[in-house]
Amino acid sequence: MASVQLTKGTRAYTIYKWAGVLALVLLVFVAAFAFNDTGKISVFDNDYKIGLTRITKAISFMVAILGLQVVAGFTGQLSLGQGFFFGTGAYLSAWLVADHSWPWFLTLVVVVPACFLLGLLFGVPALKIKGLYLALVTLGLAAVFPSLILLDVLEPYTAGAAGKIVDSDLIAPEWMPLDGIATGLQKIPLIGQYFGDGDLSSKQEQRIWTFFLMAVLAAVCFKMVSNLISSRPGRAIRAVRDNETSAAVNGMSLSYHKTMSFGVASALGGVGGMIYVAELGIASQGDFTQLLSILFIVGLVVGGVGTLSGAVIGGLVIAFIPEWASSTQNMPGVPDRWLQGPTGGLILGVGLIVLTFVLPGGIISGVRKLRAKIVQVLPAPIRVGESIAAKE
Amino acid sequence: MDLFLQRIFDGLSNGATYALIAMALVMIFKATTLINFAQGEFAMFGGFIVLVLATEQGLPMWIAVIVGMLISAVLAAGIERTLIRPFDPADHLPLVIITLGLFLAINAIAGIVWRFDPRAFPELFPSGKAMSIAGATLSWYTVFTMITILVVAGGLTLLLNKTKVGLAFRAVSSNLESSELVGIKVGPTLQFGWAIAAAVGTLGVSVFVASPFRQLEPQVMVTGLIFAVSAAALGGLDSLGGAILGGLAIGLVQSIAVPYLGVPTELSLLAAVVVLLLVLLFKPSGLFGTPQVERV
Numbered sequence: 001m002a003s004v005q006l007t008k009g010t011r012a013y014t015i016y017k018w019a020g021v022l023a024l025v026l027l028v029f030v031a032a033f034a035f036n037d038t039g040k041i042s043v044f045d046n047d048y049k050i051g052l053t054r055i056t057k058a059i060s061f062m063v064a065i066l067g068l069q070v071v072a073g074f075t076g077q078l079s080l081g082q083g084f085f086f087g088t089g090a091y092l093s094a095w096l097v098a099d100h101s102w103p104w105f106l107t108l109v110v111v112v113p114a115c116f117l118l119g120l121l122f123g124v125p126a127l128k129i130k131g132l133y134l135a136l137v138t139l140g141l142a143a144v145f146p147s148l149i150l151l152d153v154l155e156p157y158t159a160g161a162a163g164k165i166v167d168s169d170l171i172a173p174e175w176m177p178l179d180g181i182a183t184g185l186q187k188i189p190l191i192g193q194y195f196g197d198g199d200l201s202s203k204q205e206q207r208i209w210t211f212f213l214m215a216v217l218a219a220v221c222f223k224m225v226s227n228l229i230s231s232r233p234g235r236a237i238r239a240v241r242d243n244e245t246s247a248a249v250n251g252m253s254l255s256y257h258k259t260m261s262f263g264v265a266s267a268l269g270g271v272g273g274m275i276y277v278a279e280l281g282i283a284s285q286g287d288f289t290q291l292l293s294i295l296f297i298v299g300l301v302v303g304g305v306g307t308l309s310g311a312v313i314g315g316l317v318i319a320f321i322p323e324w325a326s327s328t329q330n331m332p333g334v335p336d337r338w339l340q341g342p343t344g345g346l347i348l349g350v351g352l353i354v355l356t357f358v359l360p361g362g363i364i365s366g367v368r369k370l371r372a373k374i375v376q377v378l379p380a381p382i383r384v385g386e387s388i389a390a391k392e
Numbered sequence: 393m394d395l396f397l398q399r400i401f402d403g404l405s406n407g408a409t410y411a412l413i414a415m416a417l418v419m420i421f422k423a424t425t426l427i428n429f430a431q432g433e434f435a436m437f438g439g440f441i442v443l444v445l446a447t448e449q450g451l452p453m454w455i456a457v458i459v460g461m462l463i464s465a466v467l468a469a470g471i472e473r474t475l476i477r478p479f480d481p482a483d484h485l486p487l488v489i490i491t492l493g494l495f496l497a498i499n500a501i502a503g504i505v506w507r508f509d510p511r512a513f514p515e516l517f518p519s520g521k522a523m524s525i526a527g528a529t530l531s532w533y534t535v536f537t538m539i540t541i542l543v544v545a546g547g548l549t550l551l552l553n554k555t556k557v558g559l560a561f562r563a564v565s566s567n568l569e570s571s572e573l574v575g576i577k578v579g580p581t582l583q584f585g586w587a588i589a590a591a592v593g594t595l596g597v598s599v600f601v602a603s604p605f606r607q608l609e610p611q612v613m614v615t616g617l618i619f620a621v622s623a624a625a626l627g628g629l630d631s632l633g634g635a636i637l638g639g640l641a642i643g644l645v646q647s648i649a650v651p652y653l654g655v656p657t658e659l660s661l662l663a664a665v666v667v668l669l670l671v672l673l674f675k676p677s678g679l680f681g682t683p684q685v686e687r688v
Contacts, residue, residue, distance in 0.1 A: 072485075076485070078484075078485065078488055080429075080492075122669070125669050125672040125673040126669075126672055128672075128676075129672065129676045131425065132425075132426075132427050132484060132488065133625075133672055133676075135427065135429075135488065136427065136621050136622075136625060136668060137665065137668055137669060137672070139429070139617075139618060139621065140618045140621070140622070140661070140664060140665035140668060141665060143614070143615055143618050143661055144659070144661045144662045144665055147659055147661065147662070148659075148662070151659070290614060294492055294495065294496060297489070297492055298492075298493075298496070301489050305485070338504060340504070341500070341503045341504040341507065341508075342499070342500040342503040342504065343500065343504070344500075345496045345497070345499060345500035345503070346496070346497055346500035346501060346504065348493075348496055349492075349493045349494065349495070349496030349497030349498075349499075349500060350493070350497050351493075352489060352490075352492065352493030352496065353475060353490055353493035353494070353497070356486050356489050356490055356493070357478070360486065
């Protein structure tokens with residue numbers, strides 16, 4: 001039995017909800033200043049870095065996984081090619097920024113529709129029939145992407161194997177007192193030492209600013225998807241996922257809803273790619289392989305299929321685990337040979353299998369179970385004389 | 393003309409491997425309409441087992457291949473029993489995720505144990521050319537890959553049509569629930585499918601890397617799987633004969649259409665994807681597959 005019970009629609013529930021949002025904003029804020037470039041944990045002489053650039057990379061993965069949540073989590077169509085759209089978004093925005101001096105965020109005007117249309121193009125043949133066909137087609141797309149980038153025709157735009165370098169940075173406007181905030185945080189007793197020392201360099205300021213902007217962009221994407229899911233088309237795609245036959249009988253076009261949701265997913269993949277390249281400053285074809293697409297699936301499942309917060313956890317997991325695995329060089333009881341090479345892939349692969357058995361709903365479902373022991377949210381009671389339909 | 397003929401021969405020998413992996417995919421798809429995305433990695437792992445048996449244990453090559461096929465069949469049967477059977481065969485998402493987990497894990501284990509540097513594979517077939525036709529060389533390798541797929545196809549046909557377990561497998565493929573009702577043990581029958589698929593896949597990779605122009609390394613089947621998937625879809629995902637023709641056709645597309653259309657070789661993979669898209673657009677059940685009928 002939960003120790004606290006909250007009823008939806010009451011004041012206490014509203015406070016609880018906003019407290020959650022506030023805690024998240026505070027966490028983002030603290031993360032920005034605390035993990036600037038030195039954050040690391042040391043276990044058994046292994047350094048696990050947490051730097052802010054990695055967190056921004058995780059944000060880009062979160063948005064891509066959010067796209068997978070739409071198509072796989074809510075529509076039930078598995079896509080193994082999110083890396084293709086991630087890469088397309090990355091290269092498109094890198095090209096626009098580097099060669100045409102567009103501001104980063106304006107590139108979304110091109111990236112989003114382009115990825116959406118590409119998604120429709122490949123989604124139409126794959127999604128008109130029932131089965132795993134989308135997975136088959138997208139598996140091929142993801143594998144073909146790196147060699148597409150190397151094509152001679154595209155070389156002038158993609159810079160081929162060398163990678164497309166973009167040196168346009170997101171610079172904080174003058175009126176943003178980032179430096180002042182950092183100094184202020186450093187003065188807090190006890191925890192001040194975790195916020196670094198002295199003034200921020202321009203590099204650090206720029207990192208914090210990029211992180212903030214991308215966190216806001218990701219938040220906007222999450223809010224939009226959350227609205228989409230609870231709207232009429234959102235209910236339609238969930239109906240398609242839960243029972244195709246009954247969805248069709250109720251007048252929903254299966255292929256239309258599947259294809260549209262794949263388009264939305266692809267567009268989100270493109271947005272993720274733009275965040276990735278804006279943070280990294282280079283798009284290179286080796287980053288967007290088939291493995292990346294499979295890692296996105298890992299993130300989807302590990303976080304929790306069909307949950308938005310699962311995408312956040314999934315993004316963090318796939319941004320940090322492979323890197324931490326390769327920085328693990330000493331582990332008592334484990335032979336050195338097993339610490340070198342693709343240990344990240346092994347951990348993620350085995351983790352994927354184990355999670356499917358013990359926690360099929362992903363980490364989020366575990367968190368929710370724990371939370372349900374403390375706080376229980378009850379639906380708002382229906383008052384007598386008021387129909388459910390009128391409430392909605 | 394000689395170049396054209398040469399490309400046909402090359403295409404056929406590539407296609408043979410795609411055909412074998414495609415047959416492995418079909419064996420699993422037939423029974424449960426599941427695609428095993430780890431099939432290529434199973435095969436790669438089997439290839440390494442064969443290599444270890446032949447080079448480190450000193451077994452004759454063909455014995456090593458057969459023992460390797462048996463070992464990978466046993467491994468796959470074990471994987472089916474522990475990781476696949478606990479799930480409802482009709483619910484694809486968890487099963488596909490398990491196969492993706494296997495993909496990552498097997499690839500990583502092979503990378504850790506055998507490292508990523510390519511290794512030469514011992515000769516499986518006599519080298520040299522069998523004959524010259526109009527200036528093109530037909531190598532023994534091509535001849536023997538053709539013979540191999542015919543032998544495998546014949547063996548599988550006999551196994552499915554003349555043995556009791558084959559009969560059970562066909563019953564399960566045709567209707568899982570009804571065959572359960574008439575007393576067929578569905579679990580072990582599907583396990584049999586997984587074992588056969590892994591054995592065929594191991595043979596496929598052994599034949600593939602036995603070519604003097606190829607070597608064995610953990611990534612060898614990552615793109616091979618995509619060719620095999622397109623091949624299986626082209627032939628019809630539930631048709632073994634279709635898988636062979638599909639595999640050979642994809643091999644021919646790769647070696648003939650790609651150079652003549654002036655497409656760079658790296659993009660032969662794109663050709664496979666395009667074939668897959670065309671099949672899905674115009675004949676979703678493939679050339680020899682059973683069209684889907686769903687009752688409401």
